[in-house]
Amino acid sequence: MAHPPNTLSLVSDIGGTNTRVALADGRRVLTDSIRRYRNADFAGLESVLSRYIEEEAVDPASACVAVAGPVRDGKADMTNLDWTIDETTLARATRAETVAILNDLQAQGHALGHIEADQITEILPFPDASDTATKLVIGVGTGFNSAPVYEFAAGREVMPAESGHATLPAHTEEEIELSRYVSTAHGFPSVEDVLSGRGIERLYRWVGERSGHPREAKASEIMAACAKGDDEAAHEAVRVFSRMLGAVAGNLALITLPFGGVYLVGGVARAVAPYLKDHGFSDAFRDKGRFAGFMHNFGVAVIEDDYAALTGSAAYLASRNL
Structure with a gap:
């Protein structure tokens, strides 16, 4: 084997479109072992992990996967992918002695404190806070979700959600007009219908229809047009997105009181990060009536590290000696 057996951990981040797999030595992800697979090319996670183990020639001691969907009693149902993952399947695929399944935002929460400073972009300033202050991770990518991060004497706990x-x-x-527009998708205007990759696309269509110039584009094309500055509809879509993200993040902050900071993660969060300061994010985040001043207690940053969920999965295994 290319790696000594039963010494390394296998970690994986399963999104709606791609799955990343890597090896970890304790909390340290071995970056040269990271491989990416298109989910559409595989019937399920077991075939992905089997391929990786064959290609990397490894017999892992433990395994942890982070999935974009709810996890309950060791079983995960993917929100934007027709895969079901359980601990039995994970153990069979990896032949690891111990296995764990986390929601992807839980993994991102476990990564906090293990990410390089140059991979964190501040959006709103961070007031002084204790080391045990609650934090909040908000994921904006193929979907949307959040998870509070709590520090206890016995260790860190990251609570799953489907926000x-x-x-x-x-x-x-x-916002009322937008809510009515997005509710036509499935009869209910959810946060994810706007704050996600397909949400950016939906906003772009909405902006075009409002102006009498209907148009469609992929999220990557919209962001490229916004950066180029030659598409007013793209600019307007990002403005509405930024304000809505601020409003939702502010709501979640009031619910969880993350005095240790709010951390935005995910591909869409990284894409819109350069526009948040100038497109109304902070005003919407703090627009909470008589609690507007209180909202200055919460710093906000964007995690630029695309592999943070892998780091968090490794940290979770290491903290529990799994």
Whole structure:
């Protein structure tokens, strides 16, 4: 084997489109072992991991996978992918002695404190806070979700959630109109219908229809057009996205009180990061009536590290000696 047997951990981040797999030595992910697979090319996770183990020639001692979907009693149902993952399947695929399944935002929460400083971009300043202050990770990518991070004497706990399927907030005329527009998708205006990759695309269509110039584009094309500055509809879509993200993040901050900071993660979060400061994110985040001043207690940053969920999975295994 290319690696000594039963010495390394296998970690994986399973998104709606791609699955990343890597090896870890304790909390350290071996970057040269990271491989990416298109989910559409495989019937399920077991075939992905079997391929990786064959290609990497490894017999892992433990394995942890982070999945974009709810995890309950050791079983995960993917939100944007027709895969079901359980611990029995994971153990069979990896032949690891111990296995764990986390929600992807749980893995991102476990990564906090193990990410290089140059991979964190500040959006709103961080006030002083204790080392045990609660933190909050918010994932914006193929889907949307969040998870509070709690520090206890016995160790860190990251609570799972499915907040992307909560009702989209709407209190301005613009937001009410948007809410009605997105509800035509499945009869219910969810946060994820706007704050995700396909949400950017939906916003772009909405902006075009409002102006009498209907148009469609992929999220990557919209962001490229916004950067180029030659598409007013793209700019407007990003403005609405930024304000809505601020409003939702502010709501979640009031629910969880993350005095240790709010951390935005995911591909879409990284794509919109350069526009948040100038497109109304902070105003919407703090627009909480008489609690507007209180909202200055919460710093906000974007995690630029695309492999943070792998690091978090490795940290989870190491912290529990799995």
